[in-house]
Amino acid sequence: MRKWNFCAGPAVISEQVLSEVKDELLEWGDSGMSIMEMSHRSKIYDGVAVDAKQDFIDILNVPSSHEVLFLQGGATHQFSMVPLNFAHNNNADYVLSGSWSKKAIAEASKLTKVNTIASSENLGFSYAPTQEDWKHSKDSAYVHYCPNETIQGVAIHEAPDINNHLIADMSSVILSEPLDVSKFSLIYAGAQKNIGPAGLTMVIIKKDLMKLENENLPNILRYSKHSESDSMLNTPPTFAWYMAGKVFKWIKQSGGLEFFKEQNHLKASTLYDFIDNSDFYSNPVKIENRSIMNVPFILADNDLDSVFLKESEENGLLNLKGHRSVGGMRASIYNAMPLEGINELVDFMKVFEAKYG
Ligand SMILES: Cc1ncc(COP(=O)(O)O)c(C=O)c1O
Structure with a gap:
């Protein structure tokens, strides 16, 4: 079963593309x-x-x-x-x-x-x-x-x-x-x-x-x-x-880059808005320099990092660990990650905060 993959790269690829490739794999x-x-x-x-x-x-x-x-x-x-x-x-x-x-x-x-x-x-x-x-x-x-x-x-x-x-x-x-x-x-x-x-x-x-x-x-x-x-x-x-x-x-x-621009900004703002309105999660980046592709965030208590990663994985949200050089979490939300994946991530983050925050 495919899950939501927030890996920074190699990263999520559209399921439509993967399934076309599957169909053509043996004979082009x-x-x-x-x-x-x-x-x-x-x-x-x-x-x-x-x-x-x-x-x-x-x-x-x-x-x-x-x-x-x-x-x-x-x-x-x-x-x-x-x-x-x-x-x-x-x-x-x-x-x-x-x-x-x-x-x-x-x-x-x-x-x-x-x-x-x-x-x-x-x-x-x-x-x-x-x-x-x-x-x-x-x-x-x-x-x-x-x-x-x-x-x-x-x-x-x-x-x-x-x-x-x-x-x-x-x-x-x-x-x-x-x-x-x-x-x-x-x-x-x-x-x-x-x-x-x-x-x-x-x-x-x-x-x-x-x-x-x-x-x-x-x-x-x-x-x-x-x-x-x-x-x-x-x-x-x-x-x-x-x-x-x-x-x-x-x-x-899908509608070209105008479509993805709109989608990507919506996805990123959904996640940033949630983080900014929470006392439990935070993003350290100056607002005008925030990436729409890679969203790092930290938990109020970094002792909870491993619990967060374990429970997120159990909930089908993969690869949220931040880069080893900076720690914390990171959600990479490239074109092939739909808004649905972001909504599920936010829902999980809310539940986690209610439980441990
Ligand atoms: C901005 C940026 N530059 C360079 C690289 C290195 O890419 P590669 O592993 O393809 O050499 C990466 C990999 O994540 C990257 O994100």
Whole structure:
């Protein structure tokens, strides 16, 4: 029996998508084989791949100035691929607003001079530095930030307007609402939250930025080489790509990103409103920086954490444990988590508070 899965990633996937995959698992169409057994160079697979890319472009309204790539290596790989390509012999600006931007900075620092142009580490990443506080350097190759810090549940909701290449780690927020892609020179996102199974990394890159890449790198590290071969420089993660395509179709059929924006804001406000009106639960994040995808909360008495986790699990509410680095609880409420799941979580939290509060 399927339960409500609040995992930060790999995360819940729409049941409609999973059941279509189940139906097609043994044989895709009348191909005589599973999609997993098919050459990525075959005509049939090519159709699947091309369709998925087009659906992604349609959903996000990706302008023709940008290329969409289906890569491997996770968002972590982008932590080094970005500076390797664009900050060689140079320096780059980074905004530090949580654990993932901190990791991106640590990796980039091995490859280039990093200017941390704004940081919220002083207050334990309980807010994000506002754009006015970003102290841009004169000659940096690009500005990197993480609009949604998955661990702290801290978001920068407005994409900043800057006079430099803007690069964003959107792993836990991509496809949660419409986005003005034209503001960005590069967006990357691991698939395992709002897109599909792990193993796939989406990259949206401005074609003009690709012209600036480091030509001395091996092909596998060069965006242009992936682009020239339609993301098939080597064997791509074929199954994850196919499933991502199904998720994109499901998003389209559901009403696109406007629909998910409305749903996601409703889900998040349902949970935050309940937490804010309780003396037992609290969320440490500054209101304007609260994430709509990852909602951390703490109990008034952390001795009750293990009881909360045990009883929530018994009630069909899974993976509510906060990240090991911050503790407490966290509910990740990506696109595939319906409002019903949030309502059940809130009902459980009320009962738990009445019992132990
Ligand atoms: C914002 C963010 N960036 C990067 C990562 C790392 O992603 P991956 O494990 O795909 O390398 C994660 C994973 O949770 C994330 O949430």
